[in-house]
Amino acid sequence: MDKKTRMIVDKDIQIAEVDHRMYSSFIEHLGRAVYNGIYQPGHPSANEEGFRMDVLDLVKQLHIPMIRYPGGNFVSNYFWEDGVGPKESRKTRLDLAWRSLETNEVGLNEFAAWAKAAGSDLMMAVNLGTRGIADACNLLEYCNHPGGTYYSDLRRSHGVLEPYGIRTWCLGNEMDGDWQLGKKTPVEYGRLAAETAKAMKLLDDKIELVSCGSSYEAMPTFPEWEAITLDHTYEYVDYVSMHQYYGNVQQDSADYLAMTMDMEHFIHTVVSVCDYIKAKKRSKKQMHISFDEWNVWFHSKDADDDTMQNHPWQVAPGLLEDVYNFEDAILVGLMLITLLKHADRVKIACLAQLVNVIAPIMTETDGGVWKQSIFYPFLHASLYGRGVALKPLVSTTKHDTIAHCDVTDIESIAVYNEAQAELTIFAVNRNLTEDIVFEADLRSFAGVQVLEYLVLEHDDLKAVNSPAGEQVQPKAKTAYQLEDGKLESVMKKCSWNVIRFSLS
Ligand code: AHR
DSSP, rough: OOOOOOOOOOTTTTTEEOGGGEEEEEEOOSTSSSSSTTTTTSSSBOOOTTTBBHHHHHHHHHSEEEEEESSGGGGOOOGGGSSSSSSGGGOOEEETTTTEEOOOSHHHHHHHHHHHHHTTTEEEEEOSSOOOOHHHHHHHHHHHSSSSSHHHHHHHHHOSOOOOOEEEEEEEEOOTTTTSEEEEOHHHHHHHHHHHHHHHHHOOOOOOOOOOOOOSSTTTTTHHHHHHHHHHHTTTTTTEEEEEEEEOOTTHHHHHTTTTTHHHHHHHHHHHHHHHHHHHOOOOOOOOOEEEEEOOOOOOHHHHHHHHHHSEEEEEEOOOOOOOOOHHHHHHHHHHHHHHTTTTTTEEEEEOSBBBBSSEEEEOSOOOOOEEETTHHHHHHHHHOOOOEOOOOOOEEOOOSSSOSSEEEEEEEEEETTTTTEEEEEEOOSSSSOOOEEEOOOSSSSSSSEEEEEEEEEEEEEEEEEETSSOOOOEEOOOOEETTEEEEEEEEESEEEEEEOOOO
């Protein structure tokens, strides 16, 4: 073993405070996310409102600050009024996005109560696909206006006396996509989003708004979409959205784990476009990024196409039920490190999604809940990645893959939590064939001691968890040395490493 990575972490060399919303997630009315996911009346663990407490308990473990809702593609033809008021008079609708039936048993008020129980704020999306400015304002009035007007009093008549005060709102979803109901050209979207934003901020000047960016980096209209839409929306919005899913479609694991280089490039390009528009407008405002959909998504695609084409119009069909393996968890860890490396511009990030649909948490309709492999890197980052992201000076060996050159063997970031007197290093060895010596120089921190060293490692890249048990779960590591503020350990090939230090 002759490969070595050296990392120097200095508490004064900082990227930015990590916004707590970096560890947000997403629940869409899609597949078994809501129905037979978080909500299943009649299940032994369901409460009086029909929400499964076993699911809620697991969600709470992740400490999710904010949950995006109700879509996704679903929102682009959603009539939110269908989901409020007495349940017995709610209508069943065709959900054209996922070719399913939406019973509207769960709507805004039920979901808001569930999110509150989970300890999460709501990030609400408005329908700018098949609806427009007035409907977005009506929804905002229903949610945030105290009372004395048509929609605020309607909310009160539904038993919700206090306004929700929902702060963060998405102006539609993936409006550049052919698959989107009410797809727009960049000029159409830019104009509609700007006018909707203007009206919404007149109604409630405390809200923050997210303008839709491209659906993913390979969209043919990227990055012209960002340039044109932000030209219209820049002064009215606070964030531009980014979405990205990766998958090992080619069954080339080395190249798969290099894909966060593309994510880096994607973020750099979006930041550059934002700053170009800022300069063009002579604006003082800094645009931030809401990376409000990110994850691995590819395992279930053929099955989903079959369900939607050949077996449409079911209530809560099993859709997007990717079963994640060990290497997917490593990629999720790499995506988290990439987000943290850009904590100066990425303020919101939503792991898409949360339950049953491309999710860390799965439910058995006739049984319990179980944790997918990706649950763990997200859990570790959410628990220990709070504080200031530090800019590490890293020298690491590199390798090439079929589509990527100079792929770093070790990717790493450190987060300093001054209030808790803790420092955490997150590191992935994405070299699939070689263990690597890892040295961290922490001499700028006084009294550094290892609190805990967790690793996710497995000899089988394709190992998965299931209701029967967890093949992929973290273990404590004891083989390391710490002397005079310098840590040395061996990072196993293809591993996720979390090294927590206490500071005096
Ligand atoms: O998260 C699944 C889907 O992915 C969302 O509905 C959509 O926004 C994206 O294409």
